[in-house]
Amino acid sequence: MKKFQIAAIASIFIVGGFMGLNANANKSESGKVSASAVQHANSIERITWEHAGELEAQKGFEENIGTAGVLSGSFKDYLIVGGGANFPYESVLNGGPKKHYSDIYVLKKENNQLSMVEHTNLDHEIGYGSSITTKKGVYYIGGSPEEEYADDILFLTIDKDKKLKVEKIGDLPFTISNGIAVEKNGKLYIGLGQQNGNASNKIYEYDLKTSKTKELAPIPGESVRNQSVAQLLNGDLYIFSGGGSTAYTDGYKYDIEKNSWSKAASVEADGKEISLLGANSVPLNKHEMLVIGGFNKAVYDDAVEKLGTLQGEELAVFRTQYFNADPQEFNWNKEILIYNAKKDSWRSIGKIPFDAPCGEGLVLMNKTIYSINGEIKPGVRTNAIYSGTLLQH
Template identity: 25%
Template sequence: MAHASCTDHHPKTISLSRRPFSWKVSGLLPPLADGTPNKGIAGPVVGVSRDFLLIGGGSNFPLSPPWEGGQKKYHRQVYVYQRAADSLQPVRLPVPAELPYQVAYPACCSTDMGLVVAGGENEQGPLSKVLLLNWDAQKKKLQVENLPDLPFALTSGMLTAVGNTLYYAGGNGASGTSDAFFKLNLDSLGTPNANWQALPPLPEKTAYGVLYGLDSLQQVFLVGGRKSVAGGPSELYANVYQFDINRHTWNKKAPLPFPLSAHSGVTFDAETLLVFSGDRGETFLRTEALLLQIAAATEPQKKAALIREKNKLQASHPGFVPAVLAYQVNRDSWSEIDTIPFPGQVTTTAVIWDDQVIIPCGEIRAAVRTANIITGTLK
């Protein structure tokens, strides 16, 4: 039977009356082959397999930010980490571990069967591929299996597991932001019935949110996210929805304290959902508004001035909210329980590994990645 580390139940109950975590930088992405420091990656593949942490794929701007002409680069290398004392150390590999293709912004979920990587994007656009990754410590080799493809290509979607079933939600595809909601029974693998099955669509078209699974309650929660709007600014959500697996119904729950997207999160104990960092959208929406004005401007001087304003806005991005929010399912209420003492990391996947929350890499300002792997240990 599979369960998701992104929805793992911690043996302890979290205290909401104090700052419950001790935060530290426990590791870094290794230097590049030429010895230069790693710039970090956003939208990485992240998960735990056989007591090893896998971090790979992702994207960055290796030479310069996009407003200076820099090109986004997609990656396929996978870094493998093990615990050493109170840090995370990369495993030395005889041959670099690689994914079968470059990918960033996939939906990731750790299960007993391995790390599932669904969709994402690269230079060719959104992907429908779904991978199952496992680390073979004896051979020091990444094992890669193909799972059934998503029904269509999607990036920046959300994935969780309840029992032996994967649930995939939303994302951005050829027709914009999706309200698709699918399930895949892992017990069906290897049979003619091994495919993704459609479920009642999401209440709202959503990408860059977090999907949580609660085994004991047979429920899935969709928290926050955003929707692209053709010809207009994106819509950011504070909305929270609960899907009842047995009844196949969506129900609206208490919203986040503020709209949030690109955050990460874990199910901490049987009835607590945690949210880490996220984009409240102030700079994001102002940038989108300027892009719309640039597209509409016909006078060269005005267009150039607007481009300068947009570039300055992005270059001075203040970073992302470092808050830790907790939702108590039995009370249907949110509270802010902690502050991460490092720049907020977005467009990444948080996992629970034994007694620690791990938040690897991600974006810390517009087009700026981090190579830090931070951990939060329950005090």
């Protein structure tokens, strides 16, 4: 084993490149970065972060510049991540084409370090699908630039020879990307995002035993809801934020048994509403989820409006300033947020000590959380992986 070294204008951001870190940013001499902390009894109090390395270059490339919209999950002691997209040939400002990847990396934590177990390739490129980690394996739904594969349901496990096993276990009756998915009792709950290339607020139930798909009650509110965060908590589906021509901060609870929706607490911390558009999440326990990332609503809304209305020289000047700005100027969400479904409330346990990512892989393995790649400003990714140790009060 080799040591791991380690529709519309809104689509410019969500599908095209609003979704990336200096690998050594914020590191101390010991290699660790500062902790995020807050007191909260009987739950996560803080996370101590450290830089965990980078992914090796994709097949056919000399360098990995990081990807967003990745497949990510875990199976037993293995971390699985891959696919995603970036702009390797030319910047977004200069009209560079977006590139998706078929590379999948299997990693394992040994002696407090990640080691590469396998680097392999699918037979097609993937990105911006939905990943679900279960005890049996990792599901990956939709998410491919190739229409033939954009309705696939894949299932990933690791065999006894430590090799990645990828099975296609079903087809949806529609293609999907930038959506959400959770699993409960052998059924997948899938929806939102782009369905058959069009923005949708529809939700479906896919039965893994019968391969049948059933349409459910659509989510209330906006008819366009890309890149929301969603988790199964206390047996119900919770969906927060997302966006279209504007970024949202609202939340909804779906009662699976009753096929009905109700409002959940809007996303906020310290009295300030926060957009989670482009963020990622992991379940902490039966009733809590943790979220990292999210575009800044004011910056996002302003950019979408100006990119859609300005013309000529004014548009060229704005584009140049916008895409050349530093990551900090976009003010993406650095708060580490925890939602408690039992209390229907949000809280922050501090801030991540690295540039806020969007479209990153987020994987929880035991008491360690991994933030993998992602975008740190429009069109720019990071290849950094950060590991955080969850500490309880």
